[in-house]
Amino acid sequence: MLLIPCPYCGERPEIEFAYGGEAHLARPPRPEELTDEQWARYLYVRRNPRGRHAERWRHLRGCGRFFNAIRDTTTDRIAATYRIGEPPP
């Protein structure tokens, strides 16, 4: 069970959180200008890296806030957490 450092609450066990998928996926401001392929990329295609991954977590059973995290997908080490809207460190 991961120990996740919520930027608002500190280190809490994984069971208090809901995973939020890849981070920094801004919804296209004008979807009508995208082709079907471009829209499909936004919907479905993810980086899925081996290693450093910027992702979102929500402290569902705590403060309820979303935040971003950099987690290594092979070691599960969380290198950093930062607020929504901030750039990755």
Added chain:
Amino acid sequence: MSAYRTASGGRVDRARTLRFRFDGDAYEGLAGDTLASALLANGVHLVGRSFKYHRPRGILTAGAEEPNALVTVRRDAARETPNLRATQVELYDGLEASSQNRWPSLGFDLGRVNDLLSPLFPAGFYYKTFMWPRSAWVKLYEPLIRRAAGLGRAPALPDPDRYEQRHAHCDVLVVGGGAAGLAAARSAADAGARVILCDEQPEFGGALLDGGPAHVDGFAAGDWLARAIAALAGHPRVRLLPRTTAFGYFPHNSVALVERLTDHLADPPADGARERLWQVRAREVVLAAGAIEQPLVFPGNDRPGVMLAGAAKTYLRRYGVRAGTRAALVTTTDAACLAALDLHAAGVEVAVIADLRPAATGAWAEAARRAGIEVLAGATVNGTQGGKRVTGITVGGRTLDCDLVLMSGGWVPSVHLFSQSRGRLTFSDSARSFVPSQSAERERSAGACRGVYGLAAALADGAAAGLAAARARGYAGTAHRYEVAGEAGTREAPGAPPREPAGGGAKAFVDFQNDVTTRDLALAAQEGFRSIEHVKRYTTVGMATDQGKTSNLNTLGLVAVRLGRTVPEVGHTTFRMPYTPVTFGALAGAARGELFDPVRTTPMHDSAVAQGAVFEDVGQWKRARYFPQAGEDMHVAVARECLAVRRACGLFDASTLGKIAVVGPDAAEFLNRLYVNDFTGLAAGRCRYGILLREDGFIYDDGVIARLAPDRFHVTTTTGGAARVLAMMEDYRQTEWPELAVWLTSTTEQWAVIALQGPDARRVLQALAPAMDLSPAALPHMAVAHGRVAGIAAMVFRVSFTGELGYEINVPAVHGRRVWDAACEAGGQGITPYGTEAMHVLRAEKGYIIVGQDTDGTATPDDAGLGWAVGRKKPDFVGKRSIARAAMAAPDRKQLVGLRTRDPQRVLEEGAQLMHLPGLRPPARPVGHVTSSYASAALGHSIALAMVAGGRARIGQPLYVPMPGGEIEVEVTKPVFYDPEGGRLHA
């Protein structure tokens, strides 16, 4: 005293005799025995039958790595635990154990025929056989194979015992209480760290429990051990957990332990817990898990009486048991000769020591020769003799009598937990096995589990590791330096790789528990399996409950030879938790029975109970399904309830539906961006039926949304969708549109919702709310009114899920029951409570969908006939771009339609498939399926909703439903059956 028990020595209490039964036979043992040591003390070696071939099997080891001696221990009818390793069952007075996997008896097992038919059962036989005839699979093959599979039998009664769970935090967790672990715990605790030290055995000490001539810090080994344990037990920063197995290593130093509290007691306390699960979060971990001796691979290496040399030494030194009278030792290490010398000194004849290596010139081999024992080098074992007990061994063509064969393939570090922690292993040439090389967590290994053998070395290694762990945590200190003298016989790494026996003689076993032989591994290589992962799964080697503790390295050695590679090149498979099996009870803890899942009830629950309601589970909620009156079954009750709603007035508890308060200056804009409907144009005091899509354009949830004020909306969701709709809203609010001033609050449990539906609904509501203006002008369909209902301040929505005149009364939950009861009284005979079953029928008669029943996550609004709800003038909303795709308007998409059966009384089965022509069979594909189906009392015939490819174009056409009892013909209709004009809604 039996012939096999020594007169003195060991840690057993010779003054306390215990009685026990094995397979019904009565025996005696001593306090401190395990079931295995006690059986050996009685000369019993045959303890089970092997998995596939039902070969007689005996005790191979003295510890957790035991693959053969799996027994069932019975306390009473409800407490019968299968698949326990006899080597780890602590003996108590009155213990009852039985062997497994044999019929009719251990001594005469009919399953033995499998051994004789073994050419039919090589690895992977089930991929190649039992194929024909196909019909025989269901009736014959599968039931037979299923009954033959497995070892023990699962208990037939519920587990009556209680299991506890605890969380613990510490600075340093030390796993393993042998020399290295004890030293690590001491140095960490002395430096100031809080330490948890656990060991699977009832006593700490590991290999030290075998005694021996060594002295530590001036004390005899056993003496030193007692002092070291006492010092730790008295240490304020140390928690000692004996009988506790660390079985799983999880991310971020989360380690799971299971502590066995009562299995060793003759009379466990009635109210005590049987086991305790510890979820430990450790800042630092020291693994001191020790090493495991490996067997050798030769023909006939699995007979009862063939065991590991180290195990025989442990039985002698720790339990005072001679495992036989005349022994042969087969070895690839020199240190194993010490076991033979020990037995020799204890009165066991040693017929021969057969070293499989070219030369046998080590110190212990020489000592054996001096003791008069024949030592052969470059030996080859041709086979063993004996049925239910070994009687002889053939070495280099010579057959020697013996009743005990000891084998030692060397020692291998136990890297299970390290591997579970995702640490990287490398092959060590000096250890001739895989050792921990790179930690993935804040962890380090010490002692034999990283290939450091010997008492002095283990103590030093453990002390250093414990100190390093404490330092990593910020403590400072020095490690005690242990003075060790007179140490004898260190363990050794494997001396030679395993070899496939020549020719087609008797089976040579690699994995004892899964009955995998060298021939199976050869077959896998022959059939082209190159990856060790494939070889493992194809042959099932290493896949039994012992997870290859005594087979992994031999497997790698044999596979490497076959593939022409080295062992490091072949690599190794992954270890997974649990290290040894864990009871379901320990993992479930208190989450059983009524505590398994929370039960959610509505404020009106007790009234419904009093009214005789039959309930159904909707998620965690209890919802009244129907309210049977005397003598009614569900069918009759539902028909009565439906007619009551259509003709008079029904009363329905809608409290379980999700409710979300969406509040703020940008509330309307927020809902506008999220739902398909236009909400900016919704006036305060009005309701709208909202549809929520995912970004991929498919229906996610639906519900009525009421605008209470310019900046306040009351959003409802389906019962099952409440949590996920709120989660989706929060996601967009926090991360996509943080600039909007809007806040969300779940109010599902704050409001009780009482629905009145039917032509008399207005009259009933007026009686409850005399001061409210309920005229059609003041409260039209889809409008909101506020007032007092039964004296309680309420929000009243004029909405209908039945197609009749209807109202939903929202009151604070604490008043829900009062208003419900008041409604029943006000309505008198003219009001009928109805449940979810009738609700389903009534809405289906009107073609109203239920998200998740008529839709399945792949339906667009247009598919469900709800295209009218989509706001035309909105620039964007969630899912808009997706439904604009050409594929989303394809004419052959599954569309919602109605179905009428040719025989109007025939009710279709939900989920039934629809074919476009009569008499079709697979591989013909269906064109759709039935999503909802009911008998309609109001209409007098069956109705159904279905999703059918190009359904709307098929209206008026027949379709066919293939069923086991015969095909049913239906006609496709519009999905509205009752009052299609909708006039009754606007009464």
